[in-house]
């Protein structure tokens with residue numbers, strides 16, 4: 001197996017490297033994923049996911065999955081994530097996602113949002129390992145081995161005592177990988193995390209496990225892997241603050257500003273949002289931003305976040321970007337994309 005050539009790291013899973021970009025609703029749409037994937041070699045960023053696609057009681061249409069998958073294809077796989085409780089609708093949606101080109105179907109058992117809980121989906125299912133197993137099994141059966149089906153859980157609903165049972169339920173359902181976000185639903189996104197819960201999931205199953213939860217800087221990725229024995233590590237908010245977190249590349253302020261400008265341009269190029277909304281989306285990343293010393297203090301962070309005028313925001317980014325050495329490009333920045 002050769003990670004550098006983008007070959008799978010673990011048999012049966014399409015990921016080309018051990019570090020994965022987390023699904024994040026409202027953020028990891030095709031536009032954001034593309035600008036992040038373009039920064040990396042397949043060995044550094046091994047795959048990504050769509051934000052969750054909520055399945056209520058009717059199967060989703062192929063065109064909806066195509067929209068979530070986007071037009072570009074990469075050496076790294078982008079899995080479609082489904083969230084729901086309605087078995088028939090989920091099974092049919094999983095098949096449709098495969099028809100739309102998904103190389104992997106992931107199932108969400110972690111969303112803490114009220115809407116998910118009201119529909120007994122997402123983290124609501126963490127109270128019932130049997131239901132988790134059932135959802136996984138119908139999707140695995142439905143896709144008939146065409147693609148792997150994986151599951152993403154939290155460590156529990158209001159406590160983590162049942163993490164082993166949840167991990168075993170995912171395995172019993174036939175999943176090809178378990179991702180565990182080590183916070184419980186009750187813990188939402190609290191800063192403290194307990195990675196031993198990931199280790200417990202690793203020890204409870206023979207599945208490849210993907211650990212998740214506050215892997216914030218590049219060094220945390222290997223640290224989590226060593227501490228817990230997980231095969232993969234998924235990064236959420238750390239990647240919103242530093243899109244280079246997967247390679248550990250240190251960038252200049254100018255390079256960081258160029259990334260944020262490229263993101264604005266890419267959003268506008270979709271034709272769906274104008275300059276104001278595009279600048280606002282890019283600006284939202286300043287809530288987490290750590291790369292390139294663009295944000296040296298919390299006051300500076302606030303000063304970026306307070307900017308209301310998109311033209312001024314873009315101008316401020318341009319000023320930083322053009323303070324660059326124009327020749328600074330590296331192999332890591334070469335896009336790994338192939339157009340289909």
Ligand SMILES: Cc1cc2nc3c(=O)[nH]c(=O)nc-3n(C[C@H](O)[C@H](O)[C@H](O)COP(=O)(O)O)c2cc1C
Pocket residue numbers: 022023024025026027050051052081108110111152181212213214215234235236237238
């Ligand atoms: C804005 C936002 C949206 C999210 N949307 C999803 C989602 O669609 N599906 C999912 O499984 N998890 C979702 N999550 C959870 C992340 O995938 C991840 O599990 C969580 O942020 C913990 O990882 P981190 O500590 O590296 O951020 C979301 C998190 C954030 C911050």
